[in-house]
Amino acid sequence: xxxxxxxxxxxxxxxxxxxxxxxxxxxxxxxxxxxxxxxxxxxxxxxxxxxxxxxxxxxxxxxxxxxxxxxxxxxxxxxxxxxxxxxxxxxxxxxxxxxxxxxxxxxxxxxxxxxxxxxxxxxxxxxxxxxxxxxxxxxxxxxxxxxxxxxxxxxxxxxxxxxxxxxxxxxxxxxxxxxxxxxxxxxxxxxxxxxxxxxxxxxxxxxxxxxxxxxxxxxxxxxxxxxxxxxxxxxxxxxxxxxxxxxxxxxxxxxxxxxxxxxxxxxxxxxxxxxxxxxxxxxxxxxxxxxxxxxxxxxxxxxxxxxxxxxxxxxxxxxxxxxxxxxxxxxxxxxxxxxxxxxxxxxxxxxxxxxxxxxxxxxxxxxxxxxxxxxxxxxxxxxxxxxxxxxxxxxxxxxxxxxxxxxxxxxxxxxxxxxxxxxxxxxxxxxxxxxxxxx
Numbered sequence: 001x002x003x004x005x006x007x008x009x010x011x012x013x014x015x016x017x018x019x020x021x022x023x024x025x026x027x028x029x030x031x032x033x034x035x036x037x038x039x040x041x042x043x044x045x046x047x048x049x050x051x052x053x054x055x056x057x058x059x060x061x062x063x064x065x066x067x068x069x070x071x072x073x074x075x076x077x078x079x080x081x082x083x084x085x086x087x088x089x090x091x092x093x094x095x096x097x098x099x100x101x102x103x104x105x106x107x108x109x110x111x112x113x114x115x116x117x118x119x120x121x122x123x124x125x126x127x128x129x130x131x132x133x134x135x136x137x138x139x140x141x142x143x144x145x146x147x148x149x150x151x152x153x154x155x156x157x158x159x160x161x162x163x164x165x166x167x168x169x170x171x172x173x174x175x176x177x178x179x180x181x182x183x184x185x186x187x188x189x190x191x192x193x194x195x196x197x198x199x200x201x202x203x204x205x206x207x208x209x210x211x212x213x214x215x216x217x218x219x220x221x222x223x224x225x226x227x228x229x230x231x232x233x234x235x236x237x238x239x240x241x242x243x244x245x246x247x248x249x250x251x252x253x254x255x256x257x258x259x260x261x262x263x264x265x266x267x268x269x270x271x272x273x274x275x276x277x278x279x280x281x282x283x284x285x286x287x288x289x290x291x292x293x294x295x296x297x298x299x300x301x302x303x304x305x306x307x308x309x310x311x312x313x314x315x316x317x318x319x320x321x322x323x324x325x326x327x328x329x330x331x332x333x334x335x336x337x338x339x340x341x342x343x344x345x346x347x348x349x350x351x352x353x354x355x356x357x358x359x360x361x362x363x364x365x366x367x368x369x370x371x372x373x374x375x376x377x378x379x380x381x382x383x384x385x386x387x388x389x390x391x392x393x394x395x396x397x398x399x400x401x402x403x404x405x406x407x408x409x410x411x412x413x414x415x416x417x418x419x420x421x422x423x424x425x426x427x428x429x430x431x432x433x434x435x436x437x438x439x
Contacts, residue, residue, distance in 0.1 A: 002421045004439045005387050006269055006394035007049045010237065011401040013074060014055040014100070015084050020073040024404035037084060038091035040401045047406075047414045048424040050435040051096035052088065053129050053217055053237060053396065054081035058102055059136035065312045074309045082114070089122040096432030098127025098217050098235075103154035104134065104142045108193070108200045111157075112164035115214050116206035124431025127215035129237065130154055130228075135312075147331075151224040156195040158216065158232050165213055167191040167203035212433035221250075221336050229268055230257020234436055236270045237396060239336060241344070242382075243369070247272060248390040269436050274395040276366065276382075277373045278413060285365055288373050295361030303360045310337055320354040376412035384422055 018036060019025035029036035041052055060076040061069045069075025081099035088097045101111065119126045132150035137143070145153060172187035191202030218229045219237040229236045240250050251270050258267045279285055295303070308315045311333050318324055326348050329338055343359055345351045364371020367378045374382070386392040399405040417423035428438040 002384060003387050004424060005383065005392060005422055006271060006436060007047075007423060008051045008053060008235075008271055008394075008396045009044050009049055009401070009406075010273060010396045010398040011052055011054045012398045013078075013400050014057065015079040015081050016077055017073040018400040018402040019404070022400075022404075024402060027402075027404065029402070032079065034084065034087035034091075036403075037088055037401050040403050040406050041088045041095065041097075042091055043403065043406050043410075045092045045095040047410050048418075048427070049095060050394075051098055051127055051215070051217075051235070051432060052401070053127070054084065054097070054099045054401075055129075056081045056100035056102075056131075057133065057136065058105055059133075059139060061312065062135075065314075068308050068312065068314055072305055072309060074306065075312070085118060085126070086121070089118065089125060092125075093123070094125070094427040094435070096125045096127050096215060096435055097122070098129045098215065098432075100129040100131055102131050102133055102136065103157040104132070104137050104145075104150065105140055106157075108157050108160035108198055109164060109202070109204070112161040112204055113206050115161075116165060116204065116209075119209060119214050119431075120207060122431075124209060124211040124433070127217050127235070127432055129217040129219065130158060130232075131219065147222070147334075148224050151220070151228050153197040155228060155231065156193075156197050160193040160195070160198050160200045162213065163191065163193055164200070164202045164204040165206075166208065168208045173207060211431045215432045215436060226253050226257050227260075229254055230259075230263065231261045233268050234433070236268050238270050238272045239340065240272060242272060242274065242372075242386070244386070244389050247386060247392060251390060251392065269393040271394045271396045272386075272392070273398050275372060275398050276379045276409065276413075277363065278376050278379055278409065279373060281375060285367075285373050285375065285378075289363050289365055289371065292361065292363040295358055299361045300354070300357045303357045307341055307357070307360065311341065315353065318353055320357075321352050323351065324348050324353045324356065376416055379413055380416040380420060380422070383417065384420060387422065 016031065018029065018031045044052060057075060057078055060066055070077065085097050085099045115126055115128060132154045134144050134150050169187040172184050174181045174183055188203050193200045215234040216232050217235040217237055218225065218233040220228060221239060236254050238250055240246055254268050254270045255265045259265060279288060304315050311329065313329055313333060341356060342348060363373050366372050366374035366382050383395060397409050399409065414423060418425055428434055430438065
């Protein structure tokens with residue numbers, strides 16, 4: 001039986017130059033102004049997506065990595081997603097908006113007040129994509145910690161933020177014009193959180209919520225990251241090979257983590273990052289896949305550039321026809337990103353850097369589970385199969401928040417998914433939490 005799934009959009013370049021490196025940059029939208037994003041997010045809401053997640057990186061990089069990050073405008077520049085968020089909320093009525101926040105860079109009290117305000121202003125449609133990047137902490141005088149300690153710090157941060165959101169007791173808000181009593185201060189008791197990383201005094205100077213807290217999104221796939229999701233998250237932004245067995249196992253890890261922390265098995269929606277290439281016909285699928293089998297030097301160079309930016313490591317300094325020396329990756333590079341470069345290979349010792357890049361440059365048919373090129377019907381088949389075979393919660397489309405990208409993914413796909421009962425036809429209300437839990 002066909003079952004509905006949840007869908008979102010990961011705004012993967014962040015608040016940066018949308019469309020750079022693609023012909024559609026010449027549509028002449030001004031990426032520094034809100035209109036480009038407002039047009040795109042309205043159309044995502046029209047499509048029935050649950051939420052938009054705005055990627056971010058606080059730092060433009062170290063002296064050694066800045067050029068890698070800016071020369072193709074993928075790692076930077078990035079403007080502040082918290083400043084963009086109100087413009088997206090004002091342009092829409094139902095879709096949730098979840099900007100990225102580094103838990104080491106925003107004091108808990110100020111973060112709690114900022115997001116409480118946005119949550120009320122938007123009809124309870126705000127989320128927070130909580131990340132734990134440690135490399136950028138040098139910009140705001142926060143001690144650098146290890147990978148696992150960064151998750152401990154983020155867990156403390158979110159515990160303090162949530163505690164502040166709930167620092168008013170039930171019945172504290174009265175709003176009774178007849179008695180001229182707005183609130184009962186006896187039900188807003190002293191509040192304090194003391195932890196290893198944060199010492200926060202409340203209560204919060206903001207109203208409690210009526211339709212649930214802001215939704216918490218987390219992207220980490222390490223054991224610490226999965227435990228964090230099980231403890232705190234409403235959405236796990238999952239990076240994993242889209243193989244039935246791998247997706248099934250990943251979802252089970254999230255379910256187990258939620259149960260281990262006293263939560264329901266369905267408390268966390270696991271949404272897998274998905275970048276399909278939708279083409280017009282089976283013949284076009286064949287042409288695109290066949291053309292990619294022997295990637296050109298230009299394609300390999302583009303893959304090298306993109307991987308260097310993602311890894312904050314200049315791979316162009318490495319010999320193409322020898323195995324990659326992984327000692328070049330610093331502590332700031334996530335293990336998940338390194339594994340992403342390795343792909344389906346067993347180890348870096350068994351392949352050359354050229355092999356890795358060629359594999360990234362090749363494309364495969366989505367109907368064969370060898371890649372993501374397919375017609376809209378084939379992409380819908382793939383989505384439906386994962387729902388039926390793995391009980392998948394859904395997918396996050398990933399790309400620029402640009403009208404051309406949105407339409408390229410969704411023009412043909414949305415009607416097909418709706419006819420099959422996989423994609424919502426309407427929103428049920430209740431803000432972002434309602435979107436995530438109304439089926």
